[in-house]
Amino acid sequence: MSTTLFPNEAFWGERLQIAREFCGLTQAKLADEVSASPALISLCEKGRKPFPAHDLIQAFAEVLGFEPEFFYGPVEDIFREEECSMRHRRSTPEILKAKIRAHGTLIGMVINRLRSVLHFPEQNIPHAPATSIEDIEKASEQCRKYWELGIDGPLNQIGRVLENAGVVIIPNLVKSDVDAFSRCGPTAIVFLNQAIKSTSRWHFDIGHECGHLVMHRGIPTGTVETEDAANRFASAFLMPRKAFGREFRMPSFDWKHIFALKRRWNASAQAIVRRGYDLGLLSAVEYRKAYKYMSWKGWTSNGEPEEPAFQEPELLSLALNSLGTTVELTMEALCKELHFTPNTFKEVTGFSVRSPRSKATNIVSFAR
Amino acid sequence: MSWKVLQCWGMDNNCWNPFADYPELKEAYLSVVADIIRQARKEALKRYDAAHGDDSWSHGVRAFAWSKFALTEGTKEYPWLTSLDAVPRLRATFAIGGRPFRFYRGIPKEPPSRYLTRTFAEIRQFQFVLKFDGARSIDKVLRIAVETNEQGETTDVTLVEVDKRGRVTNSYLIPLAVAKTNVVLAQAPAVNVRPPMVAPKKSEQQQQKAAEQAKKKNG
Numbered sequence: 001m002s003t004t005l006f007p008n009e010a011f012w013g014e015r016l017q018i019a020r021e022f023c024g025l026t027q028a029k030l031a032d033e034v035s036a037s038p039a040l041i042s043l044c045e046k047g048r049k050p051f052p053a054h055d056l057i058q059a060f061a062e063v064l065g066f067e068p069e070f071f072y073g074p075v076e077d078i079f080r081e082e083e084c085s086m087r088h089r090r091s092t093p094e095i096l097k098a099k100i101r102a103h104g105t106l107i108g109m110v111i112n113r114l115r116s117v118l119h120f121p122e123q124n125i126p127h128a129p130a131t132s133i134e135d136i137e138k139a140s141e142q143c144r145k146y147w148e149l150g151i152d153g154p155l156n157q158i159g160r161v162l163e164n165a166g167v168v169i170i171p172n173l174v175k176s177d178v179d180a181f182s183r184c185g186p187t188a189i190v191f192l193n194q195a196i197k198s199t200s201r202w203h204f205d206i207g208h209e210c211g212h213l214v215m216h217r218g219i220p221t222g223t224v225e226t227e228d229a230a231n232r233f234a235s236a237f238l239m240p241r242k243a244f245g246r247e248f249r250m251p252s253f254d255w256k257h258i259f260a261l262k263r264r265w266n267a268s269a270q271a272i273v274r275r276g277y278d279l280g281l282l283s284a285v286e287y288r289k290a291y292k293y294m295s296w297k298g299w300t301s302n303g304e305p306e307e308p309a310f311q312e313p314e315l316l317s318l319a320l321n322s323l324g325t326t327v328e329l330t331m332e333a334l335c336k337e338l339h340f341t342p343n344t345f346k347e348v349t350g351f352s353v354r355s356p357r358s359k360a361t362n363i364v365s366f367a368r
Numbered sequence: 369m370s371w372k373v374l375q376c377w378g379m380d381n382n383c384w385n386p387f388a389d390y391p392e393l394k395e396a397y398l399s400v401v402a403d404i405i406r407q408a409r410k411e412a413l414k415r416y417d418a419a420h421g422d423d424s425w426s427h428g429v430r431a432f433a434w435s436k437f438a439l440t441e442g443t444k445e446y447p448w449l450t451s452l453d454a455v456p457r458l459r460a461t462f463a464i465g466g467r468p469f470r471f472y473r474g475i476p477k478e479p480p481s482r483y484l485t486r487t488f489a490e491i492r493q494f495q496f497v498l499k500f501d502g503a504r505s506i507d508k509v510l511r512i513a514v515e516t517n518e519q520g521e522t523t524d525v526t527l528v529e530v531d532k533r534g535r536v537t538n539s540y541l542i543p544l545a546v547a548k549t550n551v552v553l554a555q556a557p558a559v560n561v562r563p564p565m566v567a568p569k570k571s572e573q574q575q576q577k578a579a580e581q582a583k584k585k586n587g
Binding site for chain 1: 391392465555557559560564567
C-alpha cells in the first residue's frame with residue numbers, strides 16, 4: 001500500500017509555503033507543530049520531496065486549516081514580492097508581509113474560480129510611469145480623464161473607481177503595521193486595513209495604492225521615493241490641483257474652512273493641509289503649526305472629527321452573494337473545490353460558509 | 369458725516385484697517401455682528417414702557433441682555449461667530465473667527481473701565497486657541513462700542529482696539545450693512561461613481577439556446 005495520499009499526483013511545495021505563510025508560521029514552527037525537521041519542511045516547499053508521507057500531509061492540513069487535497073496541483077497565480085506594493089512601517093516584520101502576500105494568493109484563487117462563472121469588470125488601469133512632481137500631477141489628471149471622472153470635482157466613491165477598473169478591494173487586513181497592500185497582475189487587488197477606523201484615511205490609502213498600480217507597474221516599491229510618489233498621486237487624484245487650489249484659498253488659516261473642504265473632498269484634514277502646503281498655498285510655518293495642532297488634538301493618531309460616511313467595497317461581496325442565486329455554484333461548493341476549510345474560507349474572504357457537519361440533512365418538509 | 373470720514377477719526381487721527389491686523393475679522397462679519405446688536409436694541413426699545421415704570425436703567429439692562437442673547441443665537445447661524453463662555457455670564461465674551469471681543473454701550477473713545485479687563489474666556493482663547501490656530505499674538509483687546517441717541521436708538525457701532533493700559537489705540541466704524549453679494553465660488557459638483565457590476569456567465573447550453581433563438585429571429 002502506498003503511504004502517499006494521492007500516488008499519481010505530485011505534492012506542490014509552493015502550496016505548502018502559501019498555507020504556512022498565511023498562518024504566519026516559520027518553517028521551524030511548522031516543523032515543530034507536525035513533529036518533523038525544518039529541513040524536511042524546506043525540502044517539501046522547494047519541491048524536492050514530491051511524495052511526502054500521507055500522515056505528514058494530513059498533519060499539514062490539520063495545522064494549517066486546509067483539506068489535504070489543497071497541497072496538490074499547480075498554483076495559477078502566485079503573488080510574488082516584486083508585483084506587490086505594501087504601505088507599511090519600516091519595522092514591519094517579513095513574516096507579516098509574507099502572510100499578506102499569501103493571503104493575496106489565496107484570495108486570487110477564489111477570484112479566479114469566481115471568474116469562471118461570473119463576468120467581472122475588465123482590468124482597465126492606465127499605465128503612466130512618473131517620478132517628478134509635475135509628471136505625477138499629470139499622471140493623476142490623465143487617470144481621472146481616462147476613467148471619465150473630470151478634474152474639477154471631488155470623488156464621492158473612490159473605491160468604486162478602482163472596482164470598475166477591475167481591481168478587487170478587500171477590507172481584510174487586521175494588523176495595524178500595514179495600512180494597505182496592492183498587487184498588479186492577472187488579478188489586481190487592493191487590501192485595506194479594517195483596523196483603521198478613519199474613512200478619509202481609507203480613501204487616501206485607495207488613492208495611494210491606485211498610484212502604485214498606475215505608476216509603478218513592474219517597479220519594486222517600498223522605497224521612500226515610490227511611497228512619496230504614491231502619496232503625491234493620491235493627493236492629486238483626490239484633490240486635483242486647479243479645482244482644489246481655487247477652493248483652498250483663505251485669507252488666514254481657518255480650521256472651519258479646512259473642515260468644509262474635508263466634507264466636500266472626502267479627504268482627511270491632514271491630507272488637505274498637506275495638499276495646501278504641497279501646492280504652495282500654505283507656508284512651511286503655517287503647515288508646521290497646523291500639523292502640531294492636529295497632533296496636539298490627537299487627530300493624527302486617534303482619528304479626526306467629521307469623517308465621511310463609510311463605503312464598503314462592493315465587488316467581492318457582489319460576486320460571493322450571487323453564488324447559489326444567479327449562478328449554480330454555491331459558496332459551500334466553492335470552498336470545497338478550493339480545498340479550504342470553512343474557517344480558512346472565512347479568514348480569506350470575510351464570508352462565512354456553512355460547515356458540512358452543520359447541515360441539517362434529516363429535516364423533511366411537511367407534505368401539503 | 370459719511371462713514372468713510374468717521375472711519376478716519378481714530379485716536380491719533382489714523383485710518384485704521386482692522387483686517388490687516390486681525391485677518392480673521394472680515395467687514396461682512398463685523399457688519400453682521402453690528403446688525404445683530406442694532407436689531408436686538410431696536411426690539412428692546414419697542415418694549416420700553418415708561419407707563420409701567422421703565423427707565424433708562426431697565427432699558428439698558430434689557431437691551432444688553434437681549435443683545436447678548438441675539439449674539440448667542442447668532443452663533444448657531446454663523447460658524448465664524450462663537451460664544452467663549454461655557455455657561456451664560458454677565459460679562460459675555462464672543463469671538464469672530466476665534467478673535468475675542470466684548471461689547472458695551474458708550475462712546476468709543478472712552479470705554480468704561482469694567483469693560484477693559486480681560487475675561488477668563490478671553491485669556492484662555494489667547495493662550496490655548498489662537499496660538500495653535502497660528503493667529504498673530506497682539507497684546508491688545510477688542511471691544512465693540514454701541515452709541516445711541518437721546519431716544520435710545522442705535523446710531524453707530526464701532527470696533528475699538530484697547531492696549532494694556534486701557535488706552536484706545538484704534539477704532540473702526542462698522543458700516544451699517546455690507547451689501548450681500550450674489551457672486552459665489554464656482555464649484556464643480558462631486559462625481560458619483562456607478563457601482564461595479566458582476567454578471568453570470570452563460571453556460572454552453574444557454575449560449576447554444578441564445579444562438580438558436582437569434583437564428584430564428586433573423587429567419
